[in-house]
Amino acid sequence: MSTPSAKTNLVVAGLVVLFLALAASFALSPDKAPIRQDPELNKIVTPAPKVATLRISAKQLKASGGDTSGLDCYACHDEKKPPTVKMGPDGSVVFPKEHGDLRLMMANCEACHVGKKLEVEYEKDGAVKMPKAHEDLLTMGHGRNNRNTNCFNCHSPTKLNELVTRDGTRLTFDQAPLLCASCHGPTYRDWEVGMHGRTNGYWDTKQGAAVRQDCNACHDPHGPAIPQIIPLPGPKPVLTHGLRSAATAAEGGGPKAEGGPPKAANQ
Amino acid sequence: MIANPPPESRDSISRRSFLRGSTAAAAGVAAMAAGLAPLRKLGESISVDQFLQQHYKELKPEDMDKVLRRIEGEVERQYGVRPHVRDYKPMNGVEYVYALNLTRCVGCRKCVHACVAENNQSRDPEIQYIQVIKMPNGTFDMEKGDAHYAPESVPEKGFFYMPVQCHQCKNPPCTKVCPVKATWTEPDGITVIDYNWCIGCRYCEAACPYFARRFNFSEPTIPKDKLNLEMSYLGNQPRHKGVMEKCHFCIQRTRVGRYPACLEVCPTGSRKFGNILDPNSEVAHILREKRVFVLKEEVGTLPRFFYYFDV
Numbered sequence: 292m293s294t295p296s297a298k299t300n301l302v303v304a305g306l307v308v309l310f311l312a313l314a315a316s317f318a319l320s321p322d323k324a325p326i327r328q329d330p331e332l333n334k335i336v337t338p339a340p341k342v343a344t345l346r347i348s349a350k351q352l353k354a355s356g357g358d359t360s361g362l363d364c365y366a367c368h369d370e371k372k373p374p375t376v377k378m379g380p381d382g383s384v385v386f387p388k389e390h391g392d393l394r395l396m397m398a399n400c401e402a403c404h405v406g407k408k409l410e411v412e413y414e415k416d417g418a419v420k421m422p423k424a425h426e427d428l429l430t431m432g433h434g435r436n437n438r439n440t441n442c443f444n445c446h447s448p449t450k451l452n453e454l455v456t457r458d459g460t461r462l463t464f465d466q467a468p469l470l471c472a473s474c475h476g477p478t479y480r481d482w483e484v485g486m487h488g489r490t491n492g493y494w495d496t497k498q499g500a501a502v503r504q505d506c507n508a509c510h511d512p513h514g515p516a517i518p519q520i521i522p523l524p525g526p527k528p529v530l531t532h533g534l535r536s537a538a539t540a541a542e543g544g545g546p547k548a549e550g551g552p553p554k555a556a557n558q
Numbered sequence: 559m560i561a562n563p564p565p566e567s568r569d570s571i572s573r574r575s576f577l578r579g580s581t582a583a584a585a586g587v588a589a590m591a592a593g594l595a596p597l598r599k600l601g602e603s604i605s606v607d608q609f610l611q612q613h614y615k616e617l618k619p620e621d622m623d624k625v626l627r628r629i630e631g632e633v634e635r636q637y638g639v640r641p642h643v644r645d646y647k648p649m650n651g652v653e654y655v656y657a658l659n660l661t662r663c664v665g666c667r668k669c670v671h672a673c674v675a676e677n678n679q680s681r682d683p684e685i686q687y688i689q690v691i692k693m694p695n696g697t698f699d700m701e702k703g704d705a706h707y708a709p710e711s712v713p714e715k716g717f718f719y720m721p722v723q724c725h726q727c728k729n730p731p732c733t734k735v736c737p738v739k740a741t742w743t744e745p746d747g748i749t750v751i752d753y754n755w756c757i758g759c760r761y762c763e764a765a766c767p768y769f770a771r772r773f774n775f776s777e778p779t780i781p782k783d784k785l786n787l788e789m790s791y792l793g794n795q796p797r798h799k800g801v802m803e804k805c806h807f808c809i810q811r812t813r814v815g816r817y818p819a820c821l822e823v824c825p826t827g828s829r830k831f832g833n834i835l836d837p838n839s840e841v842a843h844i845l846r847e848k849r850v851f852v853l854k855e856e857v858g859t860l861p862r863f864f865y866y867f868d869v
Contacts, residue, residue, distance in 0.1 A: 485840035486847070487868075489827035494839070495649075495815030509827065517826055519711035523667040526705060527684050 680778030
C-alpha cells in the first residue's frame with residue numbers, strides 16, 4: 292500500500308469541507324423559502340342540494356291517481372300493500388313527513404313547448420335565468436362549477452325532447468346515456484359492466500332478469516349530484532341496547548318509514 | 559356409658575334420628591324440585607322434537623322436512639300466520655362476494671332497515687346486522703367513527719360512511735372458536751349458524767373482529783304484520799332467546815339467484831353483489847378494475863366483503 296499522495300489528500304479535504312459547508316447551510320437555513328402556493332383556482336361551489344330519494348315525473352305520479360303499483364317504492368314497501376299517494380286540492384302531491392326528501396321531476400318538455408325555438412335569458416355571471424314556471428321542477432346545477440347550465444349544451448334548440456351531442460348526433464331521451472358518455476366516459480364504461488349504478492332483481496340471470504337503471508333514473512340531468520337524503524333512525528344508544536323498554540314495545544319497535552318487508556323470495 | 563351404647567339402639571331407628579333423616583330428605587327433594595322448576599317453563603317454549611333435533615349436517619332430507627314443518631307450526635302458533643320455511647342449498651360453482659363503494663354511500667341507513675325487515679330481526683331488543691359508521695375523511699381509525707349519527711340529512715361534509723356487516727371470511731375466526739360446531743362456512747362462502755344447535759356461549763361474538771355477530775339476550779319481538787313469511791332454516795327463521803345470529807347474505811334470496819335486501823334498497827348503487835367465479839359478474843369486474851381493500855386486513859380473516867373508492 293502506497294501512502295496517499297498530496298493530491299488525494301487535497302481532494303479528500305476539499306470534499307470534507309464541501310460536505311461540512313452543505314450540512315451547515317442546511318442546518319442554519321431551515322426552510323426559509325416559502326412553499327410555493329398554486330395560484331388560486333376557480334373555487335368549486337357545490338350548489339346547495341335539494342333533498343330527494345325518489346325521482347319520478349310529476350306527470351307520472353299524478354297520472355297514477357294514487358295507484359303506486361308501478362313505481363319504485365317496493366325496495367322498502369310491501370308490493371302487496373302499495374302506499375297511497377295523497378293529493379292536495381290543487382292536484383299537487385302531498386308527501387308524508389318521513390318522505391320529505393322526495394322530489395318530483397319534469398320529464399316532458401314538449402307538453403308545453405311545442406315546436407317553438409326557445410329564447411334563454413342569462414344572468415350577468417352566465418347562469419341561466421330560470422323561468423318561474425320551472426322553479427319547482429328544475430334545479431340547474433350541472434357541473435362542479437355549476438357551469439353547464441345552458442339548455443342547448445344537451446337539448447336541441449328547436450325540439451326540447453331531442454338531445455344533441457357535441458358532434459351533432461341527435462338522440463332521443465331513451466338514448467340519454469350516450470349523451471352523458473360524451474363527457475363522463477369512465478363512468479359510462481363502469482356503468483356498462485355494472486360497476487356504477489343500481490342493479491336490482493337477480494344476480495343469477497339464469498333464474499331471473501337483472502334490472503339495470505339508466506343515468507336519469509338516479510341523476511336529475513339538470514342537477515345530477517345525488518341530493519341529500521333523510522337518514523333512517525340509527526341504533527339505540529349503547530347503554531340501553533338489549534334492554535326491553537316499554538315505550539318502544541308499545542309502538543311496535545319497527546322504523547316508521549318502513550312499510551313492510553321487501554319483496555319476499557318467489558318460491 | 560357413651561362409649562358403650564346399648565346394643566338394641568344400634569339396629570333400630572330412634573325417633574330423633576328418624577326425624578332428622580326425614581327432614582333432611584324432604585328438604586333435599588324440595589330443593590331439587592325448586593332447582594328443576596325452570597325446566598317446566600322450558601317445556602312451554604321448546605318442544606321435545608326441538609330438544610332432540612340433530613345437528614344440521616346430520617339431518618337426513620326426511621328429518622329436515624319434519625323440522626321445517628315443525629318450525630312452520632311453531633311460527634303459526636306464535637304469530638298467527640303460516641310461513642313458508644325452506645332449506646336452501648348452495649349452488650355449484652358459486653362463491654358470493656360483496657363489494658361496497660365508499661365514494662357512493664351516503665349513510666342513509668336504508669340497508670339497515672331493509673335487512674331488519676327481510677331477516678325477521680328482533681325490534682325490541684333491537685338487533686341490526688348492519689352498522690353504518692360515520693368516519694371523518696382521511697382516516698380509517700374506528701375510534702373516530704360514529705354509528706349513532708342523526709343529522710337532518712346525509713351525507714355530511716367532511717365525512718364518509720362505512721357500512722359494516724358480516725364479512726363472510728374465508729378464514730373465519732368465529733367458526734373456529736365454536737365449541738359445538740354450530741357455525742360453519744358453506745361451500746358458497748356464506749358462514750351460517752344452526753340456531754337449534756347454538757348453545758349461546760358467545761365465543762364467536764368475541765372472536766369476530768368486525769362486531770358482526772348479535773346475541774339474543776331476551777326473547778325477540780317482531781310485530782306480527784312485519785314478519786317476512788319466506789323463511790330459510792339457516793337464514794331468517796325466527797330466532798329464540800339465547801342464540802347467536804348474524805348477516806347471512808340473505809340466504810333465502812341469494813340462493814335462488816336474487817340480490818340481498820340491503821342491495822335492493824340502496825338508493826345510490828353503492829352495494830354490489832355477485833358470483834366471483836363468474837368472470838363477467840359485476841363483482842368480478844370491480845375486483846379486477848377497482849382498487850379494493852378489506853377491513854382489518856392485518857388480522858388475516860380474508861373477508862369476502864370488499865370496500866373500494868371510485869377514483
